[in-house]
Amino acid sequence: MLTLPNILTLSRIFAVPLLVWMLWWPQWTVGYWLAFVLYCVIAATDYLDGYLARAQGAVSKLGIFLDPIADKIMVAAVILMLVATHDIEGFHLIPALVILLREIMVSGLREFLGGIQVSVPVSQLAKWKTALQLVALGALILSGALPGWLWIKVVGLASLWAAAALTLITGWDYLRIGLRHMES
Template structure:
């Protein structure tokens, strides 16, 4: 049951509190640098556990259960903490970037509920290529926002400060732009999943 892929998945879950601890103080640039390294390790193990499970024939029901949970726990934790510390604030629109994070969280909850419902009907919802692009933009977005905290320091405290030259905060801006791209793809893929689910609802 506790195969190497499953242990890697569990390690991702257990690493989330440490990641949250490092992100808790927005003025701690070194902490954000360490958080970025840990975030990259978590993202790599996400790829590695799936690769090992498929290549070595270690795919298990436990792994299929834990893998999406581990992903959602990390994404939700990072988005919530970055929001609380003001890192979803940016140029021109200030705190409105929080909407992109909210869209992603709503979709994750909705799709999880849909998958649980369809599981009882023996209907699977395969991951589309567009959903993989969504995940890629999402990973890049959160990673860039964390790295921006290490390089640029604390986020701006007002819309006026947030509008300072983009060259001074380009990593942070890249993260916000990628977050919006992920949010847009989230809406598209979320509707695709919902459309499949509606066909199996009375």
């Protein structure tokens, strides 16, 4: 059912290839500016689609299915592009990898648990993790648009590490819940 919240969620998915294209050339600061603007719009629709779905009583199975997928597609695509363009490199590859691995693990767990009719609600800590990821990746994109402003990259990388720490905690929480249901 194509409600406005579901259309917003789908728009996030369809915007990712354009975002990737804008980040493709690391020396093209205009592309980074455009990517930053698009990224901010995508991040805002992440909040807006959920808000509208709840406010309008339009929460749907399609939206519940698509929303986390849209988030994971965007986060994974941006991390991969920032690694490819060397905006994330060296020691900072560790938090990027932690975030990607957790996203894959949680997706697999949700699929497994859904098959046995177990729902795992998103925790408040996981929402903070998502917020830190959005700040981190947004700051790292913006640092490509403003290469002389080193503090923006420092904020991005520090937020990436903080998001990875929360990623480990929330990933462990999901894994612990999943393991309980695997033993029965």
